[in-house]
Amino acid sequence: MTHPEYILTLSCPDQRGIVHRVSGFLAEHGCNILDSAQFGDQETERFFMRVHFAAEDATIGDATLRAEFAQLGEALRLDWKLHDAHYKPRVLLMVSKIGHCLNDLLFRYKSGLLPVEIPAIVSNHMDFYQLAASYNIPFHHLPLATGAPESAKLAQEARIVDLMDTHQVDLVVLARYMQILSPELCTRLKGKAINIHHSFLPSFKGARPYAQAHKRGVKLIGATAHFVTGDLDEGPIIEQDVERVDHAMDAETLSAIGRDVECVVLARAVKWFVEHRILQNGDRTVIFK
Incomplete structure (x- = not known):
């Protein structure tokens, strides 16, 4: 079965627990991380992350995923985008x-x-x-x-x-x-x-x-x-x-x-x-x- 795939990109003020909070959110919403990368810039004190994941829980749709992640984004002051991995720009x-x-x-x-x-x-x-x-x-x-x-x-x-x-x-x-x-x-x-x-x-x-x-x-x-x-x-x-x-x-x-x-x-x-x-x-x- 083919699951919808997404690419999440984000940046925010660097702080403890960002990876834990993001990966935890994805796990709680039935998502499987396929690859992930992150970087903390000590000069600008900003954190950057890219996560490619599959949404494996068919009961959680695109709109729900985005709306509920927006709440986490607000809490962590994230500048984030969620992209359809199969969309060709x-x-x-x-x-x-x-x-x-x-x-x-x-x-x-x-x-x-x-x-x-x-x-x-x-x-x-x-x-x-x-x-x-x-x-x-x-x-x-x-x-x-x-x-x-x-x-x-x-x-x-x-x-x-x-x-x-x-x-x-x-x-x-x-x-x-x-x-x-x-x-x-x-x-x-x-x-x-x-x-x-x-x-x-x-x-x-x-x-x-x-x-x-x-x-x-x-x-x-x-x-x-x-x-x-x-x-x-x-x-x-x-x-x-x-x-x-x-x-x-x-x-x-x-x-x-x-x-x-x-x-x-x-x-x-x-x-x-x-x-x-x-x-x-x-x-x-x-x-x-």
């Missing part, structure tokens, strides 16, 4: 003219490696409409001319918001989307949008960062995935990785290595998000791998 992908991350995410999605639904792809260019069509995913071309007035940018973003609402989007992924989002949209997307970029910032900004890095003789190529905030490329970091390079490699080779690292880092970040493994801790994140 709905992800909106956004891209400009560089497609390696988009292509990688679509392959992982189609292969079943990424447990999501992708209802739409948004781009300010037409380059990848055929790629989207090959996966039978609607492609929305929302152009924004260089130097366009603020009103045009806000109108374009309003269409993005409409798509998010229409498709009930849970996560927005900027898969090398090269437009800066307005502060208003960043606020709306707080904790629900992930960006990817090379890790040369702030040393090598602007055009051709890999050529700049090659000129300086860098020895490490890296990528960073982070939550989107109003502070450009400075949101809470989710994942980073690096690859060693050497003097024999030209700028194009460095760029190719960088693209590979970006794909892997972004895929990890998206997977961890949809599996509810990321909890925000101020300007940092707690990742339960």
Whole structure:
């Protein structure tokens, strides 16, 4: 018999007995813990926990489970969420003219490696409409001319918001989307949008960062995935990785290595998000791998 499964995530002021109280509640309500992880941050004095469990008592429904856990949440001052473990989050992908991350995410999605639904792809260019069509995913071309007035940018973003609402989007992924989002949209997307970029910032900004890095003789190529905030490329970091390079490699080779690292880092970040493994801790994140 298959039982409903949930993922509980929570954070709260650190105190004695949290694990005991939470696990005790689940046991009393006919739930079997499948895996659990927790972390107490001594600096912020906050406690974080992720519990994957099966609800084995058919007499206790979803509404009852949530309502009665809310009482415990209030007593422990929990910031908590209870997720259906079998629900596939709905992800909106956004891209400009560089497609390696988009292509990688679509392959992982189609292969079943990424447990999501992708209802739409948004781009300010037409380059990848055929790629989207090959996966039978609607492609929305929302152009924004260089130097366009603020009103045009806000109108374009309003269409993005409409798509998010229409498709009930849970996560927005900027898969090398090269437009800066307005502060208003960043606020709306707080904790629900992930960006990817090379890790040369702030040393090598602007055009051709890999050529700049090659000129300086860098020895490490890296990528960073982070939550989107109003502070450009400075949101809470989710994942980073690096690859060693050497003097024999030209700028194009460095760029190719960088693209590979970006794909892997972004895929990890998206997977961890949809599996509810990321909890925000101020300007940092707690990742339960």
